[in-house]
Amino acid sequence: MIKKFEDYISRVKKFSSQDSKEIESFKIEFLGRKGVINDLFSDFKNVPSDQKKEYGQKINELKNLISKKYEDLKLGVKQSSKSITEDYTKPGFPISSGSLHPITTIKNRIINIFSKVGFELSEGPEIEDDWHNFTALNLPKDHPARDMQDTFFIQQNPDILLRTHTSSVQVRYLEDNPPPLKIISPGRVYRNEAISSRSHCIFHQIEGIYVDEKVSFADLKQMILYFTKSMFGKSKLRFRPSFFPFTEPSAEVDIYWGLETETDHRITKGTGWLEIMGCGMVDPNVLQNCNIDSEKYTGYAFGLGLERIAMLIYQIPDIRLFFENDVRFLNQFK
Numbered sequence: 001m002i003k004k005f006e007d008y009i010s011r012v013k014k015f016s017s018q019d020s021k022e023i024e025s026f027k028i029e030f031l032g033r034k035g036v037i038n039d040l041f042s043d044f045k046n047v048p049s050d051q052k053k054e055y056g057q058k059i060n061e062l063k064n065l066i067s068k069k070y071e072d073l074k075l076g077v078k079q080s081s082k083s084i085t086e087d088y089t090k091p092g093f094p095i096s097s098g099s100l101h102p103i104t105t106i107k108n109r110i111i112n113i114f115s116k117v118g119f120e121l122s123e124g125p126e127i128e129d130d131w132h133n134f135t136a137l138n139l140p141k142d143h144p145a146r147d148m149q150d151t152f153f154i155q156q157n158p159d160i161l162l163r164t165h166t167s168s169v170q171v172r173y174l175e176d177n178p179p180p181l182k183i184i185s186p187g188r189v190y191r192n193e194a195i196s197s198r199s200h201c202i203f204h205q206i207e208g209i210y211v212d213e214k215v216s217f218a219d220l221k222q223m224i225l226y227f228t229k230s231m232f233g234k235s236k237l238r239f240r241p242s243f244f245p246f247t248e249p250s251a252e253v254d255i256y257w258g259l260e261t262e263t264d265h266r267i268t269k270g271t272g273w274l275e276i277m278g279c280g281m282v283d284p285n286v287l288q289n290c291n292i293d294s295e296k297y298t299g300y301a302f303g304l305g306l307e308r309i310a311m312l313i314y315q316i317p318d319i320r321l322f323f324e325n326d327v328r329f330l331n332q333f334k
C-alpha cells in the first residue's frame with residue numbers, strides 16, 4: 001500500500017509541463033471526480049483499522065503535493081506568457097528625429113562655401129556697446145546714418161544696445177588681430193522695424209571681411225561671384241552704388257533669380273531681382289579706429305541676410321514662418 005503512494009508521489013514530482021491543457025488533464029487525473037485521490041478515499045473502508053490513520057495522512061500528503069504542483073505549474077505558464085508580452089527581440093518603437101532649422105542649414109552652407117577659400121569663423125555678442133556697433137564703424141553720435149538701422153537701446157544705459165548688424169564683430173576682430181585677416185561672422189541681429197512678410201525685428205546676417213595689402217574692389221566682386229555660383233548655381237549680378245558709413249565705395253548686390261514661381265514674384269516684388277547683400281571697401285577710418293595702418297592695408301567687407309537667401313532657396317513667401325516654430329513648417333526640412 002505504501003508502495004502505491006510512493007509511485008504516485010514520484011509521478012507527481014516528475015510531472016512537468018508548460019502546456020495549460022496538459023496541466024489541466026494532470027489535475028483531472030489526480031483530483032477529478034473519478035481521479036486518483038477519490039479512488040484512494042473510496043478504498044479507505046477496505047483499509048485495516050490499525051493502518052487507517054497512516055493511510056489518511058498519506059492521502060492528505062499526496063493531495064497537498066498535487067495541489068501545490070498544480071498551482072506552481074499554472075504560475076509557470078502565466079509567467080512565461082507574460083514574458084511573451086515583454087519579448088525583447090521585438091523591434092522598438094520608432095523614434096521621431098528632429099532636424100536643423102532651415103536658417104541653420106543655410107548658415108552652415110554659407111560657412112562651408114567661405115571656409116573653402118580661407119575665411120575663418122568669428123562670433124561676437126548680441127548685446128553690444130555703442131562703440132562696436134556704431135562709433136568705430138565711422139558712425140559717430142548724431143550721425144544721420146544711424147537712422148538707417150532702427151535700434152533697440154537698453155533704457156537704463158543708452159550706450160548698450162542690441163546689435164543692429166554683424167558688422168560689430170569686424171570691429172572686435174580688427175581690434176584684436178593684426179592683418180592679414182579673413183573672417184566671416186554669422187549671428188542674430190535686431191532692428192526696431194514694422195514686422196511684415198519681408199522683414200522682422202530679429203533676423204540673421206553673415207558678415208565677411210578681408211584685410212590685407214592691396215585688396216581691391218575687383219577681389220570683392222570675384223568673391224561674391226564665387227559665392228553666388230556656389231550657393232545658387234546662378235551668378236547674374238547687379239552692383240548698385242550705395243552708401244554705408246563703414247565702407248567707401250559701397251554697393252548693394254542684387255541677384256537675378258527669375259520669375260518662375262508665384263513665390264519668386266512675391267519675394268522679388270515682380271522684378272525677378274533680389275537684393276542679397278551690402279558690401280564695399282572698408283573705410284580707412286574704420287581701420288584707424290581699430291589701430292590698423294590704413295596706408296598699408298585695405299580691405300573689403302560684406303553683409304548678407306540669411307532669411308532672404310533661405311526664402312529664395314526654399315521658396316518661402318513669408319519671413320515670419322522662420323520664427324513661428326510651427327512643427328508642420330519645420331518638418332518639411334528633415
Ligand code: PHE
Nearest residue numbers: 165167244278279301302303
Ligand atoms: N552692415 C550692413 C547692414 O546691416 C551690411 C554691410 C556689411 C554693408 C558690410 C557693407 C559692408 O545693412
